Amino acid sequence: MRDVSASYGSRRVLVDVTARVPRSQVTAVVGANGAGKSSLLNVIAGTLPPTSGTLRRTGSRRPAYVVQRSDVSDALPITVRGTVEMGRWAHRGPWRRLTARDHAVVADCLARLDIRDLAERQLGALSGGQRQRALVAQGLAQEAELLLLDEPGAGLDLAAQTRIEDALAQACRDGVTVLRVTHDLDVARRADHCLLLRDGRLVAEGLPEAVLTPERVRAAWGVPDLA
């Protein structure tokens, strides 16, 4: 993206952001609360139109977007399997009969996130970690070239986090480009590429160890000892 700016009404949330998301790698987006991380994902997903600047993407399919689990209503009457099956609508269109291949992809994604035994449970009746795994499985089921995730690991136990990390690493090996927002600097350090945002501006971009210097971390979060 080049010189991308975006606003909610009169509030500018991204200011002249020029950044790269390398293909088939994991890119971590980091920054303090309100820095513009979700806004950046929304611009790339196409749900927040930029007010200026340009975005260029290789590949033709729509990105898959895994939202924060708190964005999904408990009242939604849908099973885990149904949630993952919705991921196939990108290929099939809503309410169409799923093909044998669709069912195979859904079964594979349930297995990758280790939630086969939860398949017939209601999404709204799951714990936070179980629900997050279901949402990541839905994202993977879309077989998109670009997978966007908003804090996929936040508040999860080690087993759930590990499952998600393994599934994302596998997706990358399969050629998927992963762009994830994270508040966990250890997760960001393990990424291939890192974007650091502050007040809607890109402060630094590149290898995580080069981006996440103690000075920048201090400046971005305004606290002395996060690094």
Ligand SMILES: Nc1ncnc2c1ncn2[C@@H]1O[C@H](COP(=O)(O)OP(=O)(O)OP(=O)(O)O)[C@@H](O)[C@H]1O
């Ligand atoms: N729908 C909206 N309408 C108006 N302002 C919004 C909206 N969504 C976000 N904002 C504002 O845009 C700015 C950037 O928000 P954004 O959600 O992109 O930050 P973030 O880095 O993802 O934060 P967090 O770490 O808290 O999730 C904030 O000042 C926020 O208040």
